[in-house]
Amino acid sequence: MKREVAAEIVDSLKEAGVDFVASLTEANLHDLVVALGEDPAIHHVPVTREEEGIGICAGAYLGGKKPAMVMMNAGFLLSANAVATVCIHPGIPVLMLIGHSGGVGEENAGHATVGALTEPVLQAMHIVYEKVGRFEDIRPTIRDSQMLARSSRRPTAIVLNKQALR
Amino acid sequence: MKRYDCLKAIAPRFGEELVVTNIGAVRHEWQALRPHPANYHLQNLGLTSSMALGLALALPHRKVVAFDGDGSLLLNLGSLATIANQHPRNLVHIVFDNECYESSRGAPTATAGQADLAAITRGAGFANVMTVKTLAEFEEGFLRALKSNDLYFILAKVEAGAGDVPAAALDSQENKYLFVRYIEKSENLKILTATLSRASEPRAK
Numbered sequence A: 001m002k003r004e005v006a007a008e009i010v011d012s013l014k015e016a017g018v019d020f021v022a023s024l025t026e027a028n029l030h031d032l033v034v035a036l037g038e039d040p041a042i043h044h045v046p047v048t049r050e051e052e053g054i055g056i057c058a059g060a061y062l063g064g065k066k067p068a069m070v071m072m073n074a075g076f077l078l079s080a081n082a083v084a085t086v087c088i089h090p091g092i093p094v095l096m097l098i099g100h101s102g103g104v105g106e107e108n109a110g111h112a113t114v115g116a117l118t119e120p121v122l123q124a125m126h127i128v129y130e131k132v133g134r135f136e137d138i139r140p141t142i143r144d145s146q147m148l149a150r151s152s153r154r155p156t157a158i159v160l161n162k163q164a165l166r
Numbered sequence B: 001m002k003r004y005d006c007l008k009a010i011a012p013r014f015g016e017e018l019v020v021t022n023i024g025a026v027r028h029e030w031q032a033l034r035p036h037p038a039n040y041h042l043q044n045l046g047l048t049s050s051m052a053l054g055l056a057l058a059l060p061h062r063k064v065v066a067f068d069g070d071g072s073l074l075l076n077l078g079s080l081a082t083i084a085n086q087h088p089r090n091l092v093h094i095v096f097d098n099e100c101y102e103s104s105r106g107a108p109t110a111t112a113g114q115a116d117l118a119a120i121t122r123g124a125g126f127a128n129v130m131t132v133k134t135l136a137e138f139e140e141g142f143l144r145a146l147k148s149n150d151l152y153f154i155l156a157k158v159e160a161g162a163g164d165v166p167a168a169a170l171d172s173q174e175n176k177y178l179f180v181r182y183i184e185k186s187e188n189l190k191i192l193t194a195t196l197s198r199a200s201e202p203r204a205k
Helices: A003-015 A027-038 A050-062 A073-078 A080-088 A109-124 A135-152 B003-013 B025-033 B048-058 B070-075 B078-086 B117-124 B135-147 B172-187
Strands: A020-023 A043-046 A067-072 A095-099 A129-132 A156-160 B018-021 B039-041 B064-069 B091-097 B129-132 B152-157
Touching: A003 A027, A003 A135, A020 A027, A020 A050, A020 B048, A027 A043, A027 A067, A043 A050, A043 B048, A043 B078, A050 A067, A050 A073, A050 A080, A050 B048, A050 B078, A050 B172, A067 A073, A073 A080, A073 A095, A073 A109, A095 A135, A109 A156, A129 A135, A135 A156, B003 B025, B003 B135, B018 B025, B018 B048, B025 B039, B025 B064, B039 B172, B048 B064, B048 B070, B048 B078, B048 B091, B064 B070, B070 B091, B070 B117, B078 B117, B091 B135, B117 B129, B117 B152, B129 B135, B135 B152
Parallel strands: A020 A043, A020 A067, A067 A095, A095 A156, A129 A156, B018 B039, B018 B064, B064 B091, B091 B152, B129 B152
Antiparallel strands: none
């Protein structure tokens, strides 16, 4: 991810009201995670496992924060039970920014299976999501996805493809 | 020492503290002993410590008490490292360790074998870690944690067995709304967004 893309995501999150982000890094998310850690307007919590981050975000919401979770799609799949039981079941909104490995343009053979499973699992969980690949789509998509999360009291997702991440 | 007796001993000490309970019998026991909108009962095994961390970070001036279990914490050991690094001074993490999956018919957990959750927690970076085996030790340890301005972990070694209490008649969505409304009121915050009323918009001419 280019630094200007990371800066655009962080600025868009703040404009959308997000003030609390849990993250688990990956090579493609590195610049974003660094930028989140450096921003004084966001409480950034690096986690050891993605489902932990879902729980932390849900707790922060109950305490009045506007949380988001940054992770790769492998981490989202790992978090399916957490998202179901902690967010969807009681009705707690968490905006999820999901880096998409294994989509078109993927060079690493090992990511293809996870890539192919990501959208079907989001659909099976009835999570509304948008796919973002172009710089100019980042800001409106974050704003609108956060709006829906808050109004529907449900998690929403933005799937960042490799173009957006590079 | 039983978990219910521990909870019963400390319940009168609670005022406006925020509580997160693990899934299982503990939620019913606590709701019977301290019915209060500041109780949040999790319908998930594993994330009690993480929910409590998020809450403690969001409201650093409020005391947050987590009633966790050994089976739950063993699912989420990484959360101990995250909590230690975040170091919320307002969090008291209590684990009732009955060395079994009590609500799932009692098969042993790893703490029935070699695992020591207090040692793991120390290793994760917590400074204040206690293992208590009697009711007096538990009560004393809890009061110390409650009055302090620092992160505490209390491992309460308990016998298996639930208190004789009715099932808490609390739906998860209802629990969330009651909790959030309580936070909104006590913290003067707006958490739940309201839908705009069309009647409030000026009529187009």
